[in-house]
Amino acid sequence: MAGKNQHVVPDGNGGWNVKGEGNSKATANFNTQADAINKAVQISKNQQSEMFIHGRNGQIRERNTYGNDPFPPKG
Template sequence: MGKNQHVVPHNNKWAVKGAGNNKATRITNTQKEAIDIAKSISKNQHSELIIHRPNGQIRDKNSYGNDPFPPRG
């Protein structure tokens, strides 16, 4: 399982950062671009995607790996 991917505000732009990384993987102009990139990385690494609001609060989470709480069928 890879590192969880965070979409975070970055100097009036948006950054994709792996959990614990100091440097951004990618910096984009829009949050949507950053989410699309982070989603692709998360799916590839079977990790979690955490999307933050402009104020830094968590807006949404998506798991693309071993979900600890899978949906009941």
């Protein structure tokens, strides 16, 4: 079973949070988006889940899968 998807989101104070999907509180807070992405990648690989990177405007700008992603798709 896959773990929670991880989201890298702005924290509103100039930093970046890593949040598990559906969580109200951040798992971790960082000064730079790069540091937050590194932590989110670690968690996503450990939980075999997806990671979503949001821009400052809140829109998803990138996503990566670290679980069972059958690519290329069968069929």
